[in-house]
Amino acid sequence: MDFSLGERAESFRTEVRAFLGEHLTPTVIQQMHTTGTFNNKDFNSALAEAGLLAGAVPGYGNRDPIELYVLFNELEKAGAPYEGLAVTMLVAGVVHAVGTEFHHNEVLKPLLTGRYTCCLGYSEPDHGSDVAAITTRAIRDGKDWVIDGQKMWTTMAHEADWVILLTRTNPDVPKHKGLTMFLVPMDLPGIEIQPVATMATERTNATFYDGVRLGDQWRLGEVDGGWNVMGVALAFERGVMGGTNPAVPLLRHIRDWAANTPSPEGGPLLDDPLLRERMGRTAIANQVSQLLTLRAAWIAATGGLPGLEGSMAKLYATERYQQAVGWFQQMAGAEGLLSFGASHAAANGWIDYDGRHSPVMTIYGGTTEINRNNVAERHLGLPRAR
Ligand SMILES: Cc1cc2nc3c(=O)[nH]c(=O)nc-3n(C[C@H](O)[C@H](O)[C@H](O)COP(=O)(O)OP(=O)(O)OC[C@H]3O[C@@H](n4cnc5c(N)ncnc54)[C@H](O)[C@@H]3O)c2cc1C
Structure with a gap:
């Protein structure tokens, strides 16, 4: 069986390796382990400037989709800070797949510069594996939504510009059917972030949402259609x-x-x-x-x-x-x-x-x-x- 990826993917791999040779310095690696933040905006934006990031968004543009694999495979094998970038690009892929023009302009375009970061707000203190049972509420109030609840393990929240937030919009239907996904700007009033240290040195966070008011334009996918959006995100995670x-x-x-x-x-x-x-x-x-x-x-x-x-x-x-x-x-x-x-x-x-x-x-x-x-x-x- 031929396992080679083809000329285009291999030349992309060579480009990524050359980039790593130049930019993945001992300081970049050390910084990630001393801070516990497995994300480096300078490194990410250098990747973008080198033209290596657009292929990292699942399904985006006419790029060879295998580039996505090659990029993260090389970053991981080299020991680079890739986790924050992977989450960000995953969200970029979800935005690309189900987002509106507003999401594309406000979120996807900035994400492609490598200067902005997203985090995942799925897990809660009592709901991790059974994520469909989450209880963070989003309630409609005129043209807005008001979000109340708590998320756990929101890794990168302290650096992130947006969180992709899974909320419950209908508690009276089977659990998978009452969920709605939002892209929430992290600087909105009512969001509190508390650090959680892990034995793995990686920092994660508990995040609290207290009456966070958000326009409907930040909804990602259909009302009560959050589980479908989760499906796209999880497949790539x-x-x-x-x-x-x-x-x-x-x-x-x-x-x-x-x-x-x-x-x-x-x-x-x-x-x-x-x-x-x-x-x-x-x-x-x-x-x-x-x-x-x-x-x-x-x-x-x-x-x-x-x-x-x-x-x-x-x-x-x-x-x-x-x-x-x-x-x-x-x-x-x-x-x-x-x-x-x-x-x-x-x-x-x-x-x-x-x-x-x-x-x-x-x-x-x-x-x-x-x-x-x-x-x-x-x-x-x-x-x-x-
Ligand atoms: C360092 C770290 C970073 C994380 N980052 C994020 C993040 O950025 N965003 C986010 O949303 N979440 C994040 N998570 C949360 C992670 O996805 C959950 O911890 C994970 O899904 C497990 O959920 P839980 O911790 O609630 O454990 P539980 O679901 O309570 O599971 C406890 C134990 O029971 C087992 N178990 C549960 N259900 C079953 C079943 N049906 N069959 C068999 N065994 C079962 C589990 O395997 C586990 O061993 C992070 C977690 C960690 C530790």
């Missing part, structure tokens, strides 16, 4: 826009560490047979993750929504990532628990970082259990879990 190759940078850090660390038996740790076996297994898992991601990307590129395939890629990649970092942490011993900046930290703190980051990746963007249900029901045809 898993698989195609990063999140499925996290062990690629990890393996690079392990290689560099093991080459420069003595083994108790003499010689570098890189010669240790157990370490080599584990590195080999991780490299194989990375390759499988890459192929699963490619399948999701191919479906997106040929006009489909890769909801199921993205679930499979995310599920496999994040579980293998967790397994791999557990192996390396075990081999590094206590020094594998030391963080960035500590003098004896194994792999300069990367093993510790990945050890804390890998559990979180099996939660956000749909938990492992939810993805397993998705695969069991939609791919294997097993009965519904509930």
Whole structure:
């Protein structure tokens, strides 16, 4: 089977790699880990200026859709701050797919400059996996809507210009049928943001909406049609826009560490047979993750929504990532628990970082259990879990 992406996609990949060689400096990487904000507006706008961002919007323009996959695949493998950008471009794709001319002018155009950021306001304190059960209310008041409620885990809210907000507009119908999506400017009165630190260093937020008044022009999709808008957004969230190759940078850090660390038996740790076996297994898992991601990307590129395939890629990649970092942490011993900046930290703190980051990746963007249900029901045809 021929897995090559074709000349156009490969030349795009070369362009992205050249960009990363120039712009992904140690300072950019360090800044993301010291602030916990996995977004860098200067880096994003440099991407836009280099002409690399328009292809990052799902379904936008006449760009080769495979560019979307190539861009995020390269950013993730290089360890760049791509998470904020991925969410922003995902929202751009949703706006492109279901937005009005107003949304295109007010939101999509600015997003394409890389200077603006969006965040996702779906999850609530009591509703994450079962997101259709959310309770944040939007009530019509003349020409406006008034929003009251609380969202949890609104990552990037503190930097974002807009939140794509899932609200309940009708509590008297089955839960999926009473939802409406809005694009909400984050500077409206009544919005409060509180930081939430995670074990993965990544900052997220609790967001509060207290009588937030908003014109109807900010509604995205039909009234009570929010679930359809969610469908478009979720299909791209898993698989195609990063999140499925996290062990690629990890393996690079392990290689560099093991080459420069003595083994108790003499010689570098890189010669240790157990370490080599584990590195080999991780490299194989990375390759499988890459192929699963490619399948999701191919479906997106040929006009489909890769909801199921993205679930499979995310599920496999994040579980293998967790397994791999557990192996390396075990081999590094206590020094594998030391963080960035500590003098004896194994792999300069990367093993510790990945050890804390890998559990979180099996939660956000749909938990492992939810993805397993998705695969069991939609791919294997097993009965519904509930
Ligand atoms: C760091 C981080 C960043 C995030 N960023 C965002 C963001 O920007 N925007 C946003 O909207 N959300 C965000 N989330 C929220 C994330 O999507 C949810 O945490 C996730 O969907 C799980 O929801 P929950 O936390 O409410 O857990 P719950 O849904 O309460 O799940 C608890 C446990 O029960 C399991 N479970 C639940 N339902 C089932 C079922 N039907 N079958 C089997 N097992 C089940 C889950 O797998 C999990 O293990 C983020 C989360 C984290 C940790």
